Amino acid sequence: MNEESIYGEYKENLQKILDNIVGRINDYTNEEYERSGRKLHEHLIARVKSDESMREKCVRRGIDQTPYSALHELTDSIGIRIVCSFIDDVYENVRLIKSFPNLEIVLEKDYIKHAKPNGYRSYHMIIKVKAPFEDVCGNTPGEYFVEIQLRTIAMDSWASLEHKMKYKKHIANSDLIVAELKRCADELAACDVSMQTIRNLIMNDN
Amino acid sequence: MKLLLAEDEKDLSRALSAVLTHTGYEVDAAFDGVEALEFLEKNDYDAIVMDIMMPRMDGIEALKRIRENGDFTPVLLLTAKAEIDDRVTGLDAGADDYLTKPFAIKELIARVKSMTRRHDSYAPKSLKVGSVTLDTERQEVTSENSISLALKETKLLEFFMLNAEKELSTERIFDHVWKNDDSADAEVVYMYVSFLRSKLQSINADLEIAGERNGSYTLKKL
Numbered sequence: 001m002n003e004e005s006i007y008g009e010y011k012e013n014l015q016k017i018l019d020n021i022v023g024r025i026n027d028y029t030n031e032e033y034e035r036s037g038r039k040l041h042e043h044l045i046a047r048v049k050s051d052e053s054m055r056e057k058c059v060r061r062g063i064d065q066t067p068y069s070a071l072h073e074l075t076d077s078i079g080i081r082i083v084c085s086f087i088d089d090v091y092e093n094v095r096l097i098k099s100f101p102n103l104e105i106v107l108e109k110d111y112i113k114h115a116k117p118n119g120y121r122s123y124h125m126i127i128k129v130k131a132p133f134e135d136v137c138g139n140t141p142g143e144y145f146v147e148i149q150l151r152t153i154a155m156d157s158w159a160s161l162e163h164k165m166k167y168k169k170h171i172a173n174s175d176l177i178v179a180e181l182k183r184c185a186d187e188l189a190a191c192d193v194s195m196q197t198i199r200n201l202i203m204n205d206n
Numbered sequence: 207m208k209l210l211l212a213e214d215e216k217d218l219s220r221a222l223s224a225v226l227t228h229t230g231y232e233v234d235a236a237f238d239g240v241e242a243l244e245f246l247e248k249n250d251y252d253a254i255v256m257d258i259m260m261p262r263m264d265g266i267e268a269l270k271r272i273r274e275n276g277d278f279t280p281v282l283l284l285t286a287k288a289e290i291d292d293r294v295t296g297l298d299a300g301a302d303d304y305l306t307k308p309f310a311i312k313e314l315i316a317r318v319k320s321m322t323r324r325h326d327s328y329a330p331k332s333l334k335v336g337s338v339t340l341d342t343e344r345q346e347v348t349s350e351n352s353i354s355l356a357l358k359e360t361k362l363l364e365f366f367m368l369n370a371e372k373e374l375s376t377e378r379i380f381d382h383v384w385k386n387d388d389s390a391d392a393e394v395v396y397m398y399v400s401f402l403r404s405k406l407q408s409i410n411a412d413l414e415i416a417g418e419r420n421g422s423y424t425l426k427k428l
Contacts, residue, residue, distance in 0.1 A: 115351040190354040197404045
């Protein structure tokens with residue numbers, strides 16, 4: 001049994017970086033709440049990918065189980081999911097995160113505007129942050145990847161159900177179930193869009 | 207069931223109205239094409255029985271205008287001429303059936319019944335304008351993505367798509383989409399236009415609904 005972490009000596013940095021980003025997200029969220037009473041997110045999940053999952057992912061990708069693979073080839077060692085009430089809140093979070101100093105956007109995918117064929121909706125960002133620690137390439141300050149997913153409560157509940165389905169490989173009528181799941185995604189999206197519109201109508205009327 | 211009868215011969219009109227009313231229909235009688243269109247602007251009918259030869263505006267012209275307005279109410283044409291050209295012109299203009307005078311009243315009633323029975327199957331199930339497809343049965347609108355619609359949203363979008371690029375007043379929309387809803391208020395039109403605008407945007411549609419609150423709206427290609 002290999003006792004050493006796949007993240008090697010960098011492991012402890014990951015939690016610190018995660019805490020720092022979450023702290024900054026909470027700061028602007030609290031500021032906005034005090035200013036306007038608007039809650040920019042309902043809840044937030046933050047995690048450093050477990051050793052086990054990271055090793056598994058390396059095996060799946062056919063790459064060596066090394067800190068370099070985990071921190072440089074793969075980008076999801078640090079992950080944050082921000083779950084919001086309204087679609088506009090998702091975009092507001094994206095805007096605020098992008099304004100963080102010492103941050104570089106590596107990849108941005110708007111699956112809300114461009115839903116995946118199965119109906120999946122979410123906003124994905126991979127960012128690179130500068131941190132006052134050495135990174136796996138030997139740079140100080142180092143650069144670390146962080147993956148951020150942003151979505152509404154409705155998108156989140158759909159994604160969690162769809163995720164459960166993936167583990168049941170051989171279900172009867174799977175084509176029909178996939179089509180019906182997509183219909184559910186479209187119905188939930190309809191609710192999201194309607195509720196956003198209602199909120200806008202209320203705000204414009206007052 | 208509500209019928210519009212457009213017939214310029216007063217005696218025949220009176221007789222048909224009496225029989226149809228007795229059969230259980232509610233009948234409005236117009237005496238020329240212009241008057242028929244005026245009735246249609248204000249009311250909604252399950253079927254229209256219309257004479258071809260009428261003063262001011264004949265039945266063919268009135269029928270063309272009805273269909274141009276996106277109105278798919280079934281139409282039975284009455285024709286004095288037994289000429290084939292006349293019937294073909296009528297059917298081409300959007301008539302669902304015709305009857306040559308003189309006719310047996312029993313046959314007229316049977317044909318009206320048959321037409322109204324099938325009305326649902328006349329309405330198109332799928333409409334396409336620009337990149338946007340509306341499936342009225344599944345209540346779903348698709349462009350790059352797809353999204354579900356509520357019943358009234360489906361009816362409203364269907365009305366817009368059948369009348370693309372045409373100006374539709376809030377009153378006209380309200381009368382068409384909320385015709386059987388006594389509790390509704392015309393204010394609901396703006397709200398549902400807002401819903402549709404957001405939904406069209408969310409699927410990256412190349413359509414927009416132009417117009418101001420409580421005014422007229424037009425479905426336009428971007």
